[in-house]
Amino acid sequence: MIEPRTLEQCASLAEELAANPAEAVHQLPLLRKWLRDLPPPRAQLLSRPEWNVASLWTNVAAFENVQVNEERIEIVRCQRDLWLRGCVATVIPAFQPGEDPTSLEELITQVVSARSIINFSSRQFRQLFEMSLRLDGDLGFFSRGQSGEVMIGAEGATGTCERAAKMDWALTTNQHIEVRIRNNSLWIGGSLLDFGGIPIRAIFVAFWGVEQRGGYGMMQGGREPLLGGGSLGERP
């Protein structure tokens, strides 16, 4: 994990090196790295807290036609050094035909009753699936604290269009996130409802990120880049 350095620490190191010329030769590269990785100045245009989660790139894992209880894996590759700052998910459920599949009125009745079951506690239908994340195929992030990974409900790991689940991942080019999902709609409604689950037409799990150069994420749009505020991304 990268530990954030302060200006005070950089000044102290520089004073140590000034008092010890022999050390200066060997330790200047370290001081250079600390200076490069300093937090952005407070008076910067982007010093307000909102910029801590500013992002431009949307890296998406898309799953189509996920049947009840089916498990699926998709890989999201970092096409450049990225600082991921948020995670959002949305589900397109496949509404099933009702008793009178040719009638629009019957369709509406069926959609309304399905909605009352599947969307009662989470927005964007996220409770229809659960998920886990791995980095580069070997480092998982959801567990009970002991060996063995677990999947957790998507509403516990992702946000919505209004509030992304916060992340702070600094990833390099070609690192990849393995997104594993399972359609767990069978468990919605419990034993009281003869529900049977619902197929999912599509699940999109998106990571909002900013291209990273130097020690901090920068947004670029063709002119000189601006710095994003906030702490250094943790390297998982």
Add this chain to the structure above:
Amino acid sequence: MDYDDGERDRWVRLADDGSKDPSFASEVAKRLAAELRRACNRQTTRTPDSYLYHPTHKFLARVLDLDVEPLPDDSTIPPTAGVPLTRTGSQPIPIRIPFDCLITGVWGYARGANDTGDPSVEVLPSITAGASDNLDLFSVRWGLNGDTWYSTNGNDELMCPASVSVGTQTFPRPMAWLVGRAQTLNVLFRNISNAFFEDLPPDNPGRAGFRLAEAAIVFGALKLEGP
């Protein structure tokens, strides 16, 4: 304590020079120690906390009467080629940036068509959407100058629902995107309402989804050029 980017860049270059030339390292260390200590002791900030960052300008990409694109379907005879869910055959909507600006956020919305005269059809959008402002009824992708697109799986560009790409007007997706005068944002839209009803039999009128009266993406921006 305070410093600006120019100062930090100068310190980094100085440390770089000292690293490359051992005979210079000691002097560099002394200079850096003095400058860094001066920066630590400074008490001023240059920007008042009350500085407003609310975006005054709003750049709109909008499509009216957005109809669905057919999805691939093997059950029909002959099979429908369609357009895969993560693609689109539509043309991008351009936004030509009129001045240097900082885009601070992006949000969107969609409206169902209510001019069909059939109340059954008109109620479908509101009961189908699971996201605020009907954001999961359409997918979107935006890019810069026609050659950089910002929705991807790392290998290919994708259309993805607006509910994972943008925020709402109340809670925009935060951005800190510096865009220059005369650059062009391009936004692609696709109505994905038919994806919700793909399992319906062909003769159910809901299977085709529904038209969206309007789908829009708004970029909020601060003008950076002086008067």
